[in-house]
Amino acid sequence: MSTASPARPDAPVTPPSPWAAARARAGAFVALTKPRIIELLLVTTIPTMILAADGWPSGWLVLTTLVGGALSAGSANTFNMYIDRDIDAIMKRTKGRPLVTGAVTGREALVFGWTLAVVSTLWFWFVVGSPLAAVLSVLAILGYAVGYTMILKRRTAQNIVWGGMAGCMPVLIGWAAVTQSISWAPVLLFGVIFFWTPPHYWPLSMKFRRDYANADVPMLPVVATTRRVAVEMVAYAVAMVACSLLLVPVAGMTWVYAGVALGAGVWFTVGCVRLYNRAQREEKKLREMRLFHDSITYLTVVFAAVLVDPFLPDSLTVGLF
Template identity: 40%
Template sequence: MNSTTMNTVTAPAEWRDFLALCKPRVLTLVVFTGLCGMLAAPTSIHPVLGFTAMLCTTLGAAAAGALNQWYEADIDAKMKRTESRPLPAGRMDRQSALHFGVGLGTFSVLLMGLAVNLLAAAILTASILFYVMIYTVWLKRRTPQNIVIGGAAGAFPPLIGWAAATGHVDLLPVLLFTIVFLWTPPHFWALSLFVRTDYANAGVPMMPVVAGAQATRMQVLLYTLPMAATAIAPWPLGLTGSIYGVSAAVLSGVFLLLAARVGFSRETDQAKMKPERQLFAYSIIYLFVLFGALVADRMVLA
């Protein structure tokens, strides 16, 4: 890690810096999909245990985000969209970030295992280790497939929520995991297309940097096809009702339309990549509404 790219710490970190270390925007989606996985389960969970499970999921995801920023401080310092984070901006020392991340992660797993169940704790452990060791340390700087394989890290929360409520894993949460897994490449590649200069400057081999914009655009479209099919699949498989099924079909149709616009775009100016920006923004809405429809469907069926 090249520490010369970071500013010298001039003052003790504030609570806002520790919060920023947790990647709160990412946390919102993680907690929401985990909560939906729990609420979609066929068995209810005591509210106190449910709150504890979501707290542990939140802290585990925060720990992964903190350790990611600890390891990638040199990369963050070279990119405009991340240079203001606590470590590259010099508002926190790396040792504090490391201790914070390890402490949060350890506490979240222990609490999940002691208060909820061991399966949920094991999946939470796997999600933290996968994000930190597999994605951040191993894949991020080595291959343009980093997002493809690393996408599994963000797909664990529905499994955690379901396991917390039931103590086991079924086909539906596996499909939810797969949806998020397949959603991740088009989501992040859409972003990387209009910020690829940042990744190039930092030496991160994201798909647009290594394979070019046109190849990346086609990959966005190709990954959207199995994602849409997987999103709709729970309905014909009899795992959900029509509220979810119709919602998934409409939402995925719009996603596919936006992905097609990206796939056939020939824009080279990053500032003018409107289809890519629209797809990135919609992809976030897509996951929130899709999982929300799942919970609404479950409540009606119940």
């Protein structure tokens, strides 16, 4: 009986086609920008612009603002990956990133990040026509790359709290693109995302607690008990819901938005309380990733209500004053 001969160890390896190599190369640079995070950030921008315009802004303004926001966030995320490439190599969750695998060199990443930063600033200033949005975009890049990644992340357990402010900037940028100003309504939306960030990110940190510990990153779930983390998550969730409801009188929202914001807020806060109860009982399965995904659902639902609200009849507006 014959058997297949084993492959020769010196058999030539067929190189990838130029097209496949170009796609892989482009994909590595796209990965530097963290597209999933950009997608979540842009979800909050469009509803904010519609609320600012009290209806549909021009399609061109929405498109150019989204492009500028993607370039700005991509720049911040690229700098983040460049600065964190040493700890990314240690953590299982991030060891496949382009700067760890060598798909992109450090120099290439820096050039790419700076290019996106400059282009996004000029884009907001001249194409979107909003110097204020351009300035806010620069602050967002600095806040994430310098404030969070360089200063806070490796030094304090509250890193994601203050570092998360950079992720709140898209609502201010979107509002500024429409009105060329900032008012209390976008500040409250900023507050919703600011208080949402810890109960959104800490469940993920719980899941990958060992990764962060091995990389010597003092995320709160690494240095504190799960019960304490859960208590803080509940507190932040309550503050988040309060900001979402304060938007009702400040921006003249309808009963529809008020009901959605209250219902979604109670649902998510109850989820945080349940996590606390599981931690209190010292259960092995905390179901933290379920809460992580629920947090994304919460933010999507609330901002969907913000998007719809300007198109509802004025008769539904909450008359508090």
